[in-house]
Structure formats: structure tokens, C-alpha cells
């Protein structure tokens with residue numbers, strides 16, 4: 134029986150100002166999915182490792198099977214596929230855990246079926262899985278996990294998705310405090326409407342961040358890492374948020390924001406030299422409030438999901 138294994142990376146969604154429209158992929162962290170043909174039709178998750186027994190095996194709940202089902206529905210076929218999932222990412226962390234599973238499953242299943250879709254054509258199926266996982270079909274985790282690099286979702290209706298350049302010296306530090314925050318819950322604290330002045334500030338920062346990436350202008354990137362739409366409501370769910378931001382900026386970071394819906398924080402910096410100081414500064418703040426934290430350093434992953 135044919136077997137294919139794929140990897141899909143962790144992602145930082147929103148990148149402060151780009152709520153639901155910007156994200157980037159990380160190196161060295163992600164999920165692995167192995168798919169194997171079988172004779173009897175239907176999808177079945179047969180093993181899940183690394184989730185502490187928390188994830189569903191039901192094919193209408195696990196993002197691997199929801200995504201593959203959307204793909205085979207589009208093809209109008211009903212093949213037999215067994216799925217093995219290895220979670221490399223903590224759940225409800227803000228590192229795009231549900232997205233990485235869906236994307237790895239799609240890339241593996243697409244290969245198993247003889248590549249009926251181009252990589253970017255897999256996106257709608259991954260979005261369908263996100264809708265099941267967190268109640269919203271946002272693409273700012275699945276987009277960069279699939280395609281790699283920085284990704285902009287210019288329009289959801291047309292699914293106009295654009296890969297942005299990544300300045301070579303751009304590095305990321307992830308600070309993962311030891312607790313779980315589900316995306317659905319941290320979306321529920323957001324407001325439906327935003328004041329006009331906030332729309333103006335946010336648009337300026339999105340444009341500034343995109344321009345900064347194109348021009349490799351780190352000062353502009355730093356100035357643009359500002360979010361007046363989601364962060365004010367979500368920061369209160371992350372103890373020490375503003376103190377950590379002050380500390381990492383003093384340690385030479387370009388800026389910091391909530392990774393996706395949190396509780397993980399992402400810090401961007403120019404080059405790798407400031408990283409040890411940034412990690413120490415952040416850890417000191419978290420320690421002072423009695424919160425354990427894991428820190429990871431990552432370059433930006435420009436490759437995205439791939440077959441192993």
C-alpha cells in the first residue's frame with residue numbers, strides 16, 4: 134500500500150496589525166501527517182501522537198480528515214485513506230496547531246492521489262478545517278503553513294493570496310507561556326465594529342509592514358508592529374504582556390505582538406545577536422509573575438509544507 138508523509142510548519146498569524154490577513158511560517162516546528170491507501174473507502178485517523186490524548190479521532194472533527202474530506206468532495210471521489218498524525222505543536226497555543234495538521238494532511242493526501250491540485254489550490258480545503266477547529270475560516274495560519282514565508286490574504290471572497298518577501302536578517306523569538314487559550318475563546322472577546330480612527334491607524338500599519346518587508350526596512354517594520362483592533366482586548370488574557378513588550382524592546386527587539394490568538398507572543402528582531410538578551414529579559418518578567426514560559430528562536434520558513 135502506498136504511504137506518503139508530509140510536514141507543515143507552525144505559523145504566526147496576524148503579525149500585530151494584520152488581523153486575519155497576515156501570517157508567516159516558522160522553521161523547525163510543526164506537525165507531521167502520514168497517509169496510507171487502503172481498500173475500503175473512507176477516511177480514518179488511526180493514530181495521534183504528541184497530543185496528550187486530547188484530539189478527536191472523529192473524521193468530522195479532526196482537522197486532518199475535515200481538510201482531506203473537503204478535497205475529495207471537490208474531486209467527487211471516495212478513496213480509502215488512513216491517517217497518522219504526529220503533533221509537534223502544543224494545542225491552543227497560538228502557533229497555528231490546528232492549521233499545521235490540516236495542511237500536512239492535505240499535502241500528503243494530494244501527493245497520494247497523484248497531485249490533482251497545485252499547492253495553492255489546497256487552501257480552501259484547509260480553511261474549511263479551520264472553520265471546524267475554531268469556528269472561523271481564517272487563512273492566516275493555513276496560508277503561510279502551506280506556502281511558507283510571509284503571506285497576505287488580500288481578499289477572502291476571491292481568495293487572493295500573496296507571498297511577500299522576507300528580509301534575510303529577520304528572526305523571530307516565540308514566547309510560549311504555560312497555559313492554553315483556544316482560538317474560538319480569544320475571538321469571542323473581539324468587537325464586531327471598530328471606530329473609523331482605528332481603521333485608519335490599522336491600515337497605515339499594514340501598509341507600513343508590507344512596505345518594510347519589500348524594502349528590507351527594519352525601522353519601518355518596527356514602527357508598524359502595532360494593533361489597535363485585537364490586541365487591546367486580547368492582551369488582558371496574557372499576564373505580563375505590556376511589561377514583556379517593554380523588556381524585549383529594551384533588549385533590542387524590533388517589536389512584539391500576540392502570535393495568532395495567543396497566548397504565545399512573537400518577537401521580531403534584526404539578526405540573531407539580540408536573541409539571548411531578548412529571551413532572558415522576557416523570562417525575567419514571566420518569572421516575576423510566576424508564569425513558566427518556553428522560548429524558541431526561529432528563522433522565517435520560506436518553504437512551507439512539503440513531502441518528506
Ligand SMILES: Nc1ncnc2c1ncn2[C@@H]1O[C@H](COP(=O)(O)OP(=O)(O)O)[C@@H](O)[C@H]1O
Nearest residue numbers: 195196225226227228229230231234266315316
Ligand atoms: N489535528 C488537530 N490539531 C490541532 N487541533 C485540532 C486538530 N483537530 C482539531 N483540533 C481542535 O482545534 C483546536 C485548537 O486549535 P486552535 O485553538 O486554533 O489552536 P492554535 O491556537 O494552536 O492554532 C482544539 O480545540 C482542537 O481540539
Ligand SMILES: N[C@@H](CCOP(=O)(O)O)C(=O)O
Nearest residue numbers: 146153227228229316393394
Ligand atoms: N487571525 C486568527 C489567528 C488565530 O491563530 P491561532 O494560531 O491562535 O489559531 C485570530 O486572531 O483569531
